[in-house]
Amino acid sequence: MANTPTRPPNRRSDRRAPSRGRHVARRSEVQRTRTHLGIAADAVRESHPEVWETLEALRKPFGHRMLLEDRNAPRVSAGAQNVTLMVPEHVRQALQEAALDAAESDDAKAPQILGAVLSAKIPQVLSGELAIREIPRDPRGTSTAKVGLNVPVDSQVMEELRDQLPDLGERLGFQYKASIMKVALRLLLDEYGMDYEPAPNRDLAQLQLHVPPRLAAAIREKLTEADTDLRSLVEEGYAKVLAGTWQPYKIPKAAQGSEYERDRMPVRVDRGLVESVRAKCPELKQSLGHRVTPPSIAIDYLINEFGLEDLADAEYGAGQ
Template sequence: MPRSAASQRLETAAAQLEQAAGLLGESGTLSSEDREAYLESAHYVRLVAGPGGWRRLQASGGSSGPTKNMALTLDKNLKGALVAASEEFETPLSQVVAEGFQAVLNGTWTPPRVPRNLNAELATLNVRVDKGLADQVQALAVELQERLGYRVNQSRIAVSYLAWDLGVEQPGVGEDVLYLALPKPLAEYLESRAASEGVTLREVAEDGIRALLDGSWSPEFTERPRTASGTYKAQYASGPNGEVERAGMSIRVDGELLDSLREWVARMAQDVDFPMHPGKVVRRILTDRLGDPAA
């Protein structure tokens, strides 16, 4: 059958497994261990359903021990942006969380302070991670919380690392530096094009933000096109392991200007049915002014 039809059936199967896990778990028909097995099966079915599914399954199958499901509670708009980013880079969210947990254990990444947003509309994001790895992080979280002086736990680490690694600003965490995660070919193109025009990415970004705020530039923001199976259409070719190689880009922006952009994005997010975040707007500014090789 066509790939899109096969993907749709696999996605339906994954959703049915998750629904069964919830209903049978609530009724007491399933033990907690069996419920976890249902959720784990759904995770891998969904992994295979995506682009480069078999390669991604092999790449993410590094855990030889038991896994656990983590139900992460986070801002609904943030969840949508993370899912969109993972689909663009063809990288499973569970894999990114595992990388984040390992980075915390290695001491190469520190979770930021995340203020509570009592007005946020919340959603749940399910990821699966190696149980042994998660247990190590939970034990370390107690020590980190005492040392850092703010609340740290597995869930906060997972959400914060997802946001940082995938270039989606977490509400209340941003400073004067905007961190973007872009397909590597696009990042290299933008840097080269800016250099050839004798401008910096900061100058391009700030000019675009000012134009957006004063109304002299009014771009139409839409959701990226999706395939028949419901996933985002790939704009850049994936590598041998089925992922789109990504590159980080840090752009320091005037603090007041960036705060105004964040306020604009927050208002915009209430009026659209797809995820919005500052990085998405700045990416649009850069590609609008410097071009996009995949356009």
């Protein structure tokens, strides 16, 4: 047909429009969004501090990643739900390491250990059996970056916590409203003898030594007699382990019924030493035939240095 339209030459009928790819915001758009988030954060700082913390985290570089699905988040078992706590990265690392150090197996997973702590402790807070302190706010003007700490907690426990949140802060003596993050984070910090620090001490790492009461008292007495401090001796032991001049023995498992009879002996140790010892622990386990951790190495070195082996055997119930 003479009037039938024809396609222009060199044009393919099946050609698709070129893909524009993922939209990348212009610098001005990014700045405007961050400004708006900052305005919103300032508006709710006093009335909703947990919302303020989230908005502050969102407006930081890469803060949008909080809104993406975390493919590394732990799988939550039936009857539990995932709780994400936004904390400084050094706090997340310290809690995860403390949980694994306290575990009896190398196969243990930090999220499940931390979740078990919260599932057991939150009901004690709600019943009034356990009182906790309020997590302090970050100093005004600071911009500590936050990361997610994923913890699976019993669903029924979480439902009860949410029901009591409106009045819980006043009952606990909080200055501001209680939130899931405040309660959960304080419980985890208390469990491992830590306190909340917005900014890390980059030179020192905090360890918590859980020691039977009489043995802990004897160690403190020996430290006073020797006119030395806990940090010096622990660092000395770590240096010897790394140099291969001393090997730790296995800390005996606690006697039946004494699992929770422990004193906490907090100690701040050179961060580089702790990281080096932690990296050497798998090698030590293979050569010694038993599991070791930075805290167990520290405890055994104190026992060895002060000649407290007999007391340690009695306190740990070795051979029972």
